[in-house]
Amino acid sequence: MNQRTTPYVIVIGGGKVGYHLARHLLDRGYEVTLVEKDRVRAQWLSHQLGSCSIMVGDGDEMSFLATTGIERAGVVVGATGDDEDNLVACQLAKRKFSVPRTIARVNDPENVRLFKALGIDVPVSATELLMGLIEAELSGSDAVKGVAVKACGATLVDVALPELSSLVGRRVADVHLPAGDLVVCIVRDGRPVVPQADVVIQPGDELIIYSTTLDVESVRELVTN
Amino acid sequence: MRVVIVGCGRVGSLLALRMAGEGHTVCVIDEKPSSFERLGDDFNGEMVVGNGLEGATLRRAGIEKADCFAAVMPGDNRNLMAAQLAREIFNVKRVITRIYDPIRAAVYREMGVETICSTVIGAGLIHDYLIDGVNRADAVAGAGGRT
Numbered sequence A: 001m002n003q004r005t006t007p008y009v010i011v012i013g014g015g016k017v018g019y020h021l022a023r024h025l026l027d028r029g030y031e032v033t034l035v036e037k038d039r040v041r042a043q044w045l046s047h048q049l050g051s052c053s054i055m056v057g058d059g060d061e062m063s064f065l066a067t068t069g070i071e072r073a074g075v076v077v078g079a080t081g082d083d084e085d086n087l088v089a090c091q092l093a094k095r096k097f098s099v100p101r102t103i104a105r106v107n108d109p110e111n112v113r114l115f116k117a118l119g120i121d122v123p124v125s126a127t128e129l130l131m132g133l134i135e136a137e138l139s140g141s142d143a144v145k146g147v148a149v150k151a152c153g154a155t156l157v158d159v160a161l162p163e164l165s166s167l168v169g170r171r172v173a174d175v176h177l178p179a180g181d182l183v184v185c186i187v188r189d190g191r192p193v194v195p196q197a198d199v200v201i202q203p204g205d206e207l208i209i210y211s212t213t214l215d216v217e218s219v220r221e222l223v224t225n
Numbered sequence B: 001m002r003v004v005i006v007g008c009g010r011v012g013s014l015l016a017l018r019m020a021g022e023g024h025t026v027c028v029i030d031e032k033p034s035s036f037e038r039l040g041d042d043f044n045g046e047m048v049v050g051n052g053l054e055g056a057t058l059r060r061a062g063i064e065k066a067d068c069f070a071a072v073m074p075g076d077n078r079n080l081m082a083a084q085l086a087r088e089i090f091n092v093k094r095v096i097t098r099i100y101d102p103i104r105a106a107v108y109r110e111m112g113v114e115t116i117c118s119t120v121i122g123a124g125l126i127h128d129y130l131i132d133g134v135n136r137a138d139a140v141a142g143a144g145g146r147t
Helices: A016-027 A039-049 A062-068 A083-097 A111-117 A126-138 A216-224 B010-021 B033-039 B055-060 B076-089 B102-110 B118-132 B137-144
Strands: A008-012 A031-036 A053-056 A075-078 A101-105 A122-124 A148-151 A154-160 A182-188 A191-193 A206-211 B002-006 B025-030 B046-049 B068-071 B094-099 B114-117
Touching (some): A008 A016, A016 A031, A016 A039, A031 A039, A031 A062, A062 B102, A075 A083, A083 A111, A083 B076, A083 B102, A111 B076, A154 A216, B002 B076, B010 B025, B010 B033, B025 B033, B033 B046, B055 B076, B068 B076, B076 B102, B094 B102, B102 B114, B102 B118
Parallel strands (some): A008 A075, A031 A053, B002 B025, B002 B068, B025 B046, B068 B094
Antiparallel strands (some): A148 A154, A154 A206, A182 A191, A182 A206
16 A cells, blocks of 8 residues: 555545446555445445445535545545535535545536536536547547547547648648647657647647637638638 | 525425515526425416526526525535525525535535525524523514414
């Protein structure tokens, strides 16, 4: 166990997400407490996870949280299927127990903005991630073969440039993206190239663009026109 | 005033009827259409069927123009989230929520979310009657009268 270097993590909600997350973290040597309301489910979880400390209780009940050693936790993850429960658990962790980092599973993508505004460090919307992936697939274009990962209002778009792209032959400095958007990496022959201003874009390059304003469709237009 | 009430249970319906009776513009949200039966036939406010935690539902209820907002659903966490949605995303000026758990009510009040803890109030009134024989429930209920 390397408790000194990895933070103590409390995962609230032992459903599919919480269970797999706890298992993953345990495999990586983290100290984990998995909190589950349902006694029967908790029993099953402790069978599966063995050494992991499973606690039966309500993750948004202050008195219960106080028994989980939360004051020394580095991270609290709200992983239940209910946004309101994840929100309140994370807010209590942050406000009352000064947990440095709170991560909330967000089921309704519209809530990402609210959770951010309310001080949740990392709202994770699986729905949004999936939507981004599916959207990229649906666009049916060779140009944007990649992934739109929408998180915290930003999108990472992976664009494989077509041979005839207007961007080929241009310097990175001359690629005009909306303000705040950025080429964060060029993948050339399977290797990452740092996109310095002078780097000239070549046919077959793949651009990874960080964007707060574009969606997959607008990126496609940008690179194919 | 324009008021949006989320939850048409006992508290929500009573509140809606009283405020509509006072001439305010009232919209009540509830997931179950049958909940609106509590409002009777004479209720002149609006009723919206939907999830009070969803932006789309809240917009349909006119939250963008609302002066005040009350979250009175059965779950504390749902109420706390709805109240914070109203405050942070829709900038409603006067927001309040009913909470059962005294600790949670106190914590969120500290954080600036106005809460009424019915548990604390109920216990307090019962305590007072037991000690000095005076039932102050009528005073608290206001013009709503006896329930």
